[in-house]
Amino acid sequence: MKEMTLQVNLEQGLHARPASAFAKKADTFSSDIFIVKDGRKANGKSILGLMGLAVTQGAQITLQANGIDEELAISELSKMLLSKHEMHI
Template identity: 40%
Template sequence: MIQFQVTVMVEGGLHARPAALLVNRAAQSQSKITLNKGDKQADGRSILGIMTLGVSQGDSLTVRVEGSDEEHVAEVIQQMFSHSL
């Protein structure tokens, strides 16, 4: 399992478009991806789950990746957030 923090820099937070990009990437992996904001948790493959986290620009998320391709998936997700999705 790999766990790391990311800061959401995209204007408007994780609204429909950036959430969809993340879900599409998660769907291509074999790993389970979980996003946590405070005490809320969402499956990285659920656009509705991600959007209900209420993530705004500047918010910090904990991302957990677990599975056979976790290292690659974690790297891709970190790059997505560093490039504002």
């Protein structure tokens, strides 16, 4: 398993639109993807799970990936969270 702790830079946090884009991108990887915030863990491939974490700009989260493409998943998905503006797929 690979993980990275980072501060979310998205201006509006991980609300509906960026959560949807993140989940779609996460779904392109065979690895299991999770985001952990304040001790709560959500499936990174679930829009509702991601929105339930209420990730705001500046929030400290841990991005986890477990599987054959975990390194690529962490690299690509962290770019989405570290960007100030929403990234579209």
